[in-house]
Amino acid sequence: MDFWKIAFISKWVTAVQLRIAVKTQANPFGEITPEQYKEITKQDFETQAEA
Template structure:
């Protein structure tokens, strides 16, 4: 978590990009937890669109 904290504090990464480092069901290789994301950014973690389950409802 130290690396990601340092990267965020030095503006090397945005909150959206940092979401890619969060370990989720669809991203089991993430390096930080949603709770650590909140400690780093001060914001609640919300899944990236890629982490949200696929829905046929949006099919064109």
């Protein structure tokens, strides 16, 4: 998670781009959990089905 936190803070990735790294049923190879996404971005993670 440290890499993604640094990447977000340094503006190497946006919150939208970071969604690709979140592990979900549709993306079992993600690197961070939805909870970690929220910790990094301060935004709730919602799947496309929820949005």
